[in-house]
Amino acid sequence: MKLNKLKIGFLLAIIITFSLSSCVAVKEYEKVYVNDADMKLTANKINKFETSFQVYREAASGANGGKAGGGCGCN
C-alpha cells in the first residue's frame, strides 16, 4: 500500500508539469490539432468492451475517466 519515493516523484512531476503549463493559453484558432478526433483525452467508445474484460481479469481498475468499481461481481 505504501508508495515509494519513485512513485511520489512521478506524481510530483505530473503536478509540476500541469501547474506550469496552466499559465499557457492556446488560442481557439490554434486548436486545430488538439481538436482532432484522435487527440481526445478519453478512450474510444469501441474500447469499452476491452476495459470491461480487463476489469474482470485483472485486480486493478479505474483512473481512466470511466467507472471505478461496482455494478458487477468482478474485482
Added chain:
Amino acid sequence: MRNNNLTILVLFFVSLFFAQEKQTDSVFKKRVLEKTEVDFLMSYYTQDGDHAAVTGGIGTEKLTDITPTFIIAVPLNDDDVLTADIGISAYTSASSSNIDPFDGNQPGSPWIESSGASAADVWVNGSFDYSHSSDDRNTVWGANLSVASEYDYFSVGFGGHFAKLFNQKNTEVSLKANVYIDTWNPQYPAEFRTGFIPSAGYTTNYTQFDNLGRNTYSLSASVSQILTKKLQASLFLDVVQQDGLLSAPHQRVYFADKTDYFIDNFHIADDVERLPDTRFKLPIGMRMNYFINEYLTFRSYYRLYTDNWGITAHTTEIELPIKITRSFAVIPTYRYYTQTAADYFSNYNAHLSTQKFYTSDYDLSKFNSNQYGVGLRYTDVFTKLKIFKLGLKSIDLKYSSYTRSDGLKASIISGGMKFILD
C-alpha cells in the same frame, strides 16, 4: 504516506479552481450536441486457461461472451443532453458450469465443462446520464443512474459530476461521485447445497455468508490541460471504498492441512473464498496525446494502482492512429499490465484452514499481461449513406489478443457504427 499523497493531490485540484486567469471567451452559444447520435456496438470475446477460480485455482477457464450495446445521445435543447447506454452481455462459461460439476452427462471434473444451468448467463445493463452546460460552456454538471442485473448479482448505481473549464478552455477540472448498491444472490458450490451426499469422513469449514450486499463509493477527480498546440494531457485520480460481500460465493478453496475427498475426478471443496469485507482502492492515471502530423497521432496512457489488499499494479498503453486517407485510419495498439498478488492469494490446495482470509482466484495472483491490437476506422464526414433517417458517421472494427503470464489467453473482436439522426 497515503494521506500525504492525497493531501498533495487535493491541494493541486483545489488550487486550479482559484489560480486561473479570468475567462475571456466570446458569448457565442453553440448547441452542445447538434443532432441525436446513435452508436451500435458489439464485441465477441473468448478466453481459455487452466486456473479457474470456481474450481479452486485449477480447471478450464473457457469462456465466450457476446455484448450488443446501444448508446444514444439526445440533445434536449441547446444546453442539455441525455445519454442512454443499454447493453447485454450473454456468456457461456465452463468454470461457472462447474459450480455444480455433477449435473451433466459426464463424470465431474474441473477440466470438463458441465452442461448445467450455471453454464450460461446474461448480464443486462442500462445507464442514463443527464448533463447541462452553462451558456458560456465553461461549466458542465450532471447526474447519472444505472441498473445492472444477472442471475446472481443485482446493482443500482447513481451519482453526479461537475466540470469547470478555465484559461480559454485550455484547462478542464472535473469531479465525479458515484455510489453503487449491489446485492449477491449467491450460488454456492454443489457440495455445500442441501441434499448433497458427501464422502465418508468429509468435513468442511463452510458457512453461508450473512451479508449479501456490496456497496461501492467512488470519488473521481481529473484535470485536462492543453500543453502546446500539438500536445495535451489529462490526470485522473479515483478514490474508491468498497464494503460488504467482496468474496465471490461460488469460488472454491482447498486446504493443504485437510484430507482430500473426490467424487469422480472432482475435488470436493473445503470452503469458498473468504476475503475482507472492506477494500480501499487508489488508482492514479495519466493520458498524454501528441499530434505528430496530419497522418500520425501518438496516444499514451499510464496508470498506477494500489489497494489495501496488497496489490500494486502498473498499466501502460500506446495507440498510434495512422490516417491512410481522409476517411480511413489504421490504429495499432499495445498494452502492458503487471500486478502483485493479493495478500490472501495462494495456489490450488495451498491454503491452511487456520487462515482467516483465502482465495485461489488467479485474477488476484501475481502476473503480467501483454495485449496487442489493431483497429480500422472509416469516417464519413458528410454522412452520405442513409438508413431510414440515420446517416452513417463512422464504422470501427478492432481485434485484440491478450496473453497473461499464468497461461490465460483471450481475444476480442469489437465493432461499432455511429449514426446521426437527420
